[in-house]
Amino acid sequence: MLEYKATRDGVVEPQRTLPVESEYDVIVVGGGIAGVGAAIAAARGGCSTLVVEQTSALGGLATMGLVNIPLDYRSGIGEEMIRELEAVDGHWHRNSDPEKHKLVLDRMVTGAGCDILFVTTVVDSIVRDGAICGVVIESKSGRQAILGRRVIDCSGDADAAYYAGCEYSVGRERDGYTQGCSLEFRLGGVDWDAYQTSEFKATDPRWEALIERALQSGDLPYPIDNHLNWMTHVPGRPEHCGMDEVSICFAHSRNCKPLETRDLTRMYLEGREQCDILWKFIRKSVPGFAKSWLIDTAPLLGVRDSRRVLGEYVLTGWDVARRAKFDDVIAITWRGFDVHNPTGPGNQKWFEAVVDGETRYITAGLDGFGSSSFPPGGPDALSDYAGRTGDELQDERQKTHYDVPYRCLVPQGIDNLLVAGRCLSADFPGQSATRLVMCCNAMGEAAGHATALSLKHDITPRKVDRVELQQTLIAAGCNLGQSEREIPGLSA
Amino acid sequence: MKADMRVTYAVTRGCTKCGWCVQECNFDAITFDRDGAHINQEKCTGCGRCYDNCPSEAIERIEHSEA
Structure with a gap:
């Protein structure tokens, strides 16, 4: 000792x-x-x-x-x-x-x-x-x-x-908050076919209207998020028999400091409480989930970003928006912006930049319209790297990586x-x-x-x-x- | 697949507009707009890559029996 x-x-x-x-x-x-x-x-x-x-x-x-x-x-x-x-x-x-x-x-x-x-x-x-x-x-x-x-x-x-x-x-530069952090969870006993073919999935695939109603009725006590981020269908399980398994990204902590152990602990505690609220809500409200059960919450919190090292080059949002090519390419990707709102509900497929003294909201393509949290001015305020907006906005993602x-x-x-x-x-x-x-x-x-x-x-x-x-x-x-x-x- | 079976693919209303199928298609048969993905049946070769790679299982496989 x-x-x-x-x-x-x-x-x-x-x-x-x-x-x-x-x-x-x-x-x-x-x-x-x-x-x-x-x-x-x-x-x-x-x-x-x-x-x-x-x-x-x-x-x-x-x-x-x-x-x-x-x-x-x-x-x-x-x-x-x-x-x-x-x-x-x-x-x-x-x-x-x-x-x-x-x-x-x-x-x-x-x-x-x-x-x-x-x-x-x-x-x-x-x-x-x-x-x-x-x-x-x-x-x-x-x-x-x-x-x-x-x-x-x-x-x-x-x-x-x-x-x-x-x-x-x-x-982010403004306040140092990282993206929202998520604790994912899995549900078993899901009738996947019933969900996939439901009128609900066809009309509200991201559950936005459902969540809005649940907030008003009190079924959801607060806006954990304003949409279903993703739900995956876990392979290799019984299927087409009402016994499917899914993994869900929905729970979110905000105002995150994932490099502080007390805040990480706060997020695990909060995440498990949110998953408890969410899976019971889903079982009650979503077609195909009436007999579902909670399998587990993730052992590891979904921290999306924390330290970003200063390297010989700093890849910027503009590089992503322009689909930049570099002589020293070592990996390629196609993905556009995907910022889980650091301080409130929603997903932002855009970033804010000041161009010639004017604030602009840059998106990589039409996926910007799929945001669930928009900048002031709404979807029409989104522009591509060249400043095109609305119907003129170009989807660079479709052209190249x-x-x-x-x-x-x-x-x-x-x-x-x-x-x-x-x-x-x-x-x-x-x-x-x-x-x-x-x-x-x-x-x-x-x-x-x-x-x-x-x-x-x-x-x-x-x-x-x-x-x-x-x-x-x-x-x-x-x-x-x-x-x-x-x-x-x-x-x- | 039987020899007399033709397969086509269609985007269902469950499309979450992620756009991944556009990237996966080798034949430029899928376009994307504010409403989501659309498959151009004239360009589609029926390879099924979009169906296999749609993370939301929102692409439907339709089998047509040819008389």
Whole structure:
């Protein structure tokens, strides 16, 4: 036991020597969907690789968060993952079985030769001469050090980058609030066919009118949200017999500070109370749900954004709206803006910007009209990046994807560190569009290959040749949009 | 599928306007407007990619028996 000394400023922790638990070529901090991509890619690139995960399973929000909706491009390791899920009847209609998904990822990550530490938290980064060279962990085995030649921060909260001293931003510029956080839940005993064919679903598919009525009648005590965010049909269960299973995104905490443990606790407490209200309301009010029951609420809170590391490039909302292409593309995505209102009900598929002294509300396409929370002036106030509104508004999403450049994974200031996943270098609206499951997985895969190349050539990840990285990614089956356009320097 | 069976796809009123099917279609057969997705039956090849990838299961598969 250490001797702690209480002082007026706090408790002084004495200096101590940490045992080195292990040494690896690559340490992946966080075994979520980005970490899985990073670890498998690094291991396949010949690196000894360790994944440090704070929960008890891989997959992060895609599994422990019950976000069983792996949307966006199927590419590289993400494509493999979906094929593996399909092989065990764990995927249909872009909906996955979160339980089968855990096992698929266990097998993919260990099968690639990676080691894993579950229920282990990274609590500090070890930095020497401006380069990260390990992390400090805490677990049942106590406080230990792990040394690594490269670290990939897929923690979602950019923990390793933060401890290493990287610059970062949190939340929207105006008030620092992140997007609303959701606790997902699953219901069993759902008559899916009755719901799908109901007049209710046909006329009120997002439940907006239903929620409005319920708020007036008192069936819902307060506007947890003003629409059903999504409901997925969990595969591999009994179906067409009134015994289907669904996963629902509806509960929301607002005014969130997901980097403060007291506020995280508040959100878990609030989330479970909201799920209790919601599932009973759904059972009473929605056709096909009269015999449904609550299976579970997610063990992991759906935090959509927290720290965004300052990298060599900051992906902006304008890049998303313009469908920007970059020479150093390492992942592509199609998604538009998706901001769960930080301070009130509703979803905002737009962002606010001042152009020539005038406030504008920029959307990536017609999905802007699908917002459930509109800017002042309503849908007509939405414009595309070129200022077109109303019927003139262009849906750029229908024409092309946009790129995530390698520079968004390379933090400024600290060497031998990459970030991937929701903590990428982006502004608030840019991050809202790139945070989806498959895009995070693709970023992770790119970071994994980049660390392998940097070790092979004994250079920092910052100096990795982007053409060699892109060739490696394409050879591994990744979609960088190479069929749509010529990437400079890449021979066809 | 039987040889004399023709399959078409249609967007139902359950469309949540997410637009994902537009991205999935390899034949530019799906357009999107304020009302949601629309399938152009002349361009549609019946591949079923939209049906398989609609996260809301809002695309209907219709089997037509040909006499």
